[in-house]
Amino acid sequence: MRRPEHLVVALVLIVGAALGAWALWPTKVPDLRLPALDERAVFDPEQLREAQQFERFLHWNSLASMVAVLIVLGLYAWRGHRLARESAAGRIGTGMLLGMLGLGILWITQIPFGLVELWWARRHGAADDVGYLEWLLSYWLSLSGEFAFICLALVIVMGFAQVLRGRWWVAGAPTFVALYVLFSYTLPWLIPDDRPMRDPALVAAAREYAREQGTEPIPVRIEEVSAYTDSPNAFAAGMDSSRKIFIWDTLLDGRFADDEVRMVLAHEIAHHSREHIWKGVGWYALFAVPGTFLIALATRRRGSLREAQAVPVALFAFVALSMAAQPIVNVVGRRMESEADWVALETTEDPDAARDLFVHFTEFALADPSPPSWASALFDTHPTMLDRIRMAEAWRARSEGRSHP
Amino acid sequence: MNVWAFGVVFSAIAQWFVIVVRGRPAAPLTDFHVAFVRYTTNVGAYFALTANPFPGFLGEQGYPLDVEIDVAEQHGRLSAAFRLILAVPALLALTILDGQGAVATYVPVGGVVFFAAFLGWFACLALGRMPLGLRNLTAYGLRYAAEVYAYVLLVTATYPTTDPTLPASAGPTPEHPIILEVTDDRRRSRLTTFFRLFLTVPHMVWLLLWGIAVVFVVVGQWLFALATGRPAAPLRRLLAAYIRYQTHVGAFLFMVANPFPGFTGRPGYPIDVHVAPAERQSRWVTLFRLFLGVPAFILNGALNALLVAAGIGGWFAALAIGRMPEGLRNAGAHALRYNAQVNAYATLVTDRYPFSGPPTLEPIETPWADPLPAPVDATA
Numbered sequence: 152m153r154r155p156e157h158l159v160v161a162l163v164l165i166v167g168a169a170l171g172a173w174a175l176w177p178t179k180v181p182d183l184r185l186p187a188l189d190e191r192a193v194f195d196p197e198q199l200r201e202a203q204q205f206e207r208f209l210h211w212n213s214l215a216s217m218v219a220v221l222i223v224l225g226l227y228a229w230r231g232h233r234l235a236r237e238s239a240a241g242r243i244g245t246g247m248l249l250g251m252l253g254l255g256i257l258w259i260t261q262i263p264f265g266l267v268e269l270w271w272a273r274r275h276g277a278a279d280d281v282g283y284l285e286w287l288l289s290y291w292l293s294l295s296g297e298f299a300f301i302c303l304a305l306v307i308v309m310g311f312a313q314v315l316r317g318r319w320w321v322a323g324a325p326t327f328v329a330l331y332v333l334f335s336y337t338l339p340w341l342i343p344d345d346r347p348m349r350d351p352a353l354v355a356a357a358r359e360y361a362r363e364q365g366t367e368p369i370p371v372r373i374e375e376v377s378a379y380t381d382s383p384n385a386f387a388a389g390m391d392s393s394r395k396i397f398i399w400d401t402l403l404d405g406r407f408a409d410d411e412v413r414m415v416l417a418h419e420i421a422h423h424s425r426e427h428i429w430k431g432v433g434w435y436a437l438f439a440v441p442g443t444f445l446i447a448l449a450t451r452r453r454g455s456l457r458e459a460q461a462v463p464v465a466l467f468a469f470v471a472l473s474m475a476a477q478p479i480v481n482v483v484g485r486r487m488e489s490e491a492d493w494v495a496l497e498t499t500e501d502p503d504a505a506r507d508l509f510v511h512f513t514e515f516a517l518a519d520p521s522p523p524s525w526a527s528a529l530f531d532t533h534p535t536m537l538d539r540i541r542m543a544e545a546w547r548a549r550s551e552g553r554s555h556p
Numbered sequence: 557m558n559v560w561a562f563g564v565v566f567s568a569i570a571q572w573f574v575i576v577v578r579g580r581p582a583a584p585l586t587d588f589h590v591a592f593v594r595y596t597t598n599v600g601a602y603f604a605l606t607a608n609p610f611p612g613f614l615g616e617q618g619y620p621l622d623v624e625i626d627v628a629e630q631h632g633r634l635s636a637a638f639r640l641i642l643a644v645p646a647l648l649a650l651t652i653l654d655g656q657g658a659v660a661t662y663v664p665v666g667g668v669v670f671f672a673a674f675l676g677w678f679a680c681l682a683l684g685r686m687p688l689g690l691r692n693l694t695a696y697g698l699r700y701a702a703e704v705y706a707y708v709l710l711v712t713a714t715y716p717t718t719d720p721t722l723p724a725s726a727g728p729t730p731e732h733p734i735i736l737e738v739t740d741d742r743r744r745s746r747l748t749t750f751f752r753l754f755l756t757v758p759h760m761v762w763l764l765l766w767g768i769a770v771v772f773v774v775v776g777q778w779l780f781a782l783a784t785g786r787p788a789a790p791l792r793r794l795l796a797a798y799i800r801y802q803t804h805v806g807a808f809l810f811m812v813a814n815p816f817p818g819f820t821g822r823p824g825y826p827i828d829v830h831v832a833p834a835e836r837q838s839r840w841v842t843l844f845r846l847f848l849g850v851p852a853f854i855l856n857g858a859l860n861a862l863l864v865a866a867g868i869g870g871w872f873a874a875l876a877i878g879r880m881p882e883g884l885r886n887a888g889a890h891a892l893r894y895n896a897q898v899n900a901y902a903t904l905v906t907d908r909y910p911f912s913g914p915p916t917l918e919p920i921e922t923p924w925a926d927p928l929p930a931p932v933d934a935t936a
Contacts, residue, residue, distance in 0.1 A: 237748050
């Protein structure tokens with residue numbers, strides 16, 4: 152493509168992305184004025200200090216890891232193409248080798264940061280059950296999945312590039328979106344160690360909340376994770392006929408009251424009732440199309456992704472773009488989570504349960520309830536715990552206003 | 557044998573002290589150990605049917621499977637002091653080759669030699685002869701055992717080699733329609749070595765998918781060959797490419813070759829398989845192919861263990877020195893060659909039975925017109 156053509160394409164993509172974002176942006180959360188809240192009044196000061204200290208270190212460690220990754224991948228983009236000599240495969244096979252080696256180098260780069268993080272977590276009692284060797288082994292084994300994934304991605308991209316050359320992204324981006332949909336649809340069947348939730352009260356509550364939120368009943372599954380972690384969590388997965396809600400068994404080990412668990416259920420059902428998985432696909436498409444276009448631009452000088460030598464540059468461009476897009480992705484994620492919180496409050500009408508839940512989350516996960524804004528922008532996919540509590544209080548005030556006009 | 561072994565334990569300790577102090581072995585003890593190594597080899601050969609006559613009890617020379625030992629006059633004191641530790645990798649390889657290996661090769665209860673001897677027993681009962689391939693394979697294992705014992709007992713300072721091409725005294729390798737060409741230079745990239753297992757993941761996926769198709773193709777080929785007495789050429793080409801690809805992937809995974817292989821089984825890889833043009837095949841052999849292949853499948857399993865061991869040993873060596881030791885490379889190549897011949901037999905690419913013996917140093921001629929460059933290195 153020539154320069155004027157690039158500009159036209161870029162313009163079209165910007166306008167398309169803006170229109171898409173405009174369509175996906177609205178939520179059910181009203182224009183709220185969140186009340187001021189002193190975190191020391193909500194959380195135990197000693198616990199708060201420890202959580203802040205714990206997370207501050209992790210944030211800086213993650214930031215250092217990101218910088219290291221960028222430097223290493225930058226060097227790989229510069230020199231990595233020389234490793235093509237280690238291949239007897241054709242273009243695509245050699246591209247796969249270079250992609251896997253890039254990930255392998257990335258893996259080595261992140262080992263020290265991962266070990267430091269584990270050391271820090273163990274020091275604060277947040278990962279007592281995980282040994283260093285065990286962590287290294289599981290980290291090592293995770294490579295096979297990553298290698299398989301990057302090979303699939305490169306087969307698609309380089310396959311299209313053999314035919315479309317620099318315009319591979321025109322077919323590549325929709326293919327990735329289609330794969331994203333496929334993965335989102337099949338995810339519930341890929342979750343290991345799960346069983347149906349049998350507690351009749353919670354099952355009835357889930358059915359009732361789904362009805363109140365105007366959606367069909369959604370199966371709730373319990374995921375057995377207590378052998379590996381004691382962190383609490385839950386998530387919504389699947390779309391249409393595959394919709395499910397997964398609750399970690401650590402959430403049902405007695406540390407959380409029933410009304411808190413019901414709040415979690417209402418929150419996860421809201422992700423489905425508000426079509427957040429489908430909206431996630433929409434947002435993914437908004438990033439995938441310009442993202443693949445930019446990667447195609449970045450690899451032009453190495454002969455586009457038709458040539459294996461362009462793969463290290465593509466890998467660097469992909470990681471750099473992902474990091475650059477992360478704050479925006481997090482904004483989108485936080486917006487959806489806020490909507491799910493709000494819908495859950497509207498459903499349960501129990502702000503006390505929400506407040507208790509978020510306080511307990513903070514306590515058990517040793518999470519800083521109000522991290523620095525830069526850290527929140529870079530790393531937080533959910534609103535801060537303090538903001539979530541403030542939303543619960545805002546809902547209470549608004550509800551009382553409705554009750555007493 | 558137990559009397560010998562009892563005496564050797566004490567004499568070896570005495571020899572160890574002598575060498576660590578003087579740097580030279582005590583000649584009488586060396587002679588004693590040489591006789592012991594020769595005796596264990598003779599007895600092992602008798603048990604494994606590598607040789608026929610009942611062996612003497614004193615390790616005399618002249619047995620049909622005899623060992624020549626280059627006795628070391630001088631030993632490095634340091635190397636002698638840590639001999640048992642240094643010998644650990646060789647003892648592990650011996651366990652793969654000879655089953656009990658390190659303890660008693662003369663009573664093989666597992667490993668390559670055991671399975672070769674087990675199959676050879678049936679062959680000897682039926683034919684009154686030990687098949688050449690099995691005989692050479694057991695001889696290879698026994699030779700390695702002798703080298704390991706000689707090394708551990710401080711008879712020699714030379715580290716044992718798993719190279720199956722040594723020595724060349726086992727006789728010429730018979731012609732076979734499936735041969736392995738080795739043009740590998742033994743250089744190994746440390747980076748690809750480190751990630752070797754996971755770099756093979758896409759190939760494993762592809763191999764699996766291809767393998768599913770191959771099952772149906774083989775069934776079709778079997779019916780065709782039964783009907784016409786010849787394999788169908790297009791199917792045979794596909795199966796030959798699959799065997800080549802399988803060999804390339806095996807060579808990459810187990811460190812027998814360095815470069816990342818292609819996905820189509822195209823010729824040109826440093827460890828490559830050459831397939832002779834198709835010939836008529838006996839319908840009887842075709843009909844009972846799977847049953848006839850059982851002994852080869854058993855032996856192939858044992859040789860695959862050798863391949864894995866060579867790969868693991870080679871992985872550490874290549875990470876350390878950036879090269880694959882020749883012995884391990886050739887041992888792996890031998891296992892791959894047999895694997896290719898077994899697969900070619902099973903998939904009706906050829907009806908020639910796999911030759912299990914290690915190839916010798918003699919150059920392998922390509923007796924058919926080959927569009928590729930002639931094999932330049934037949935050491936594997």
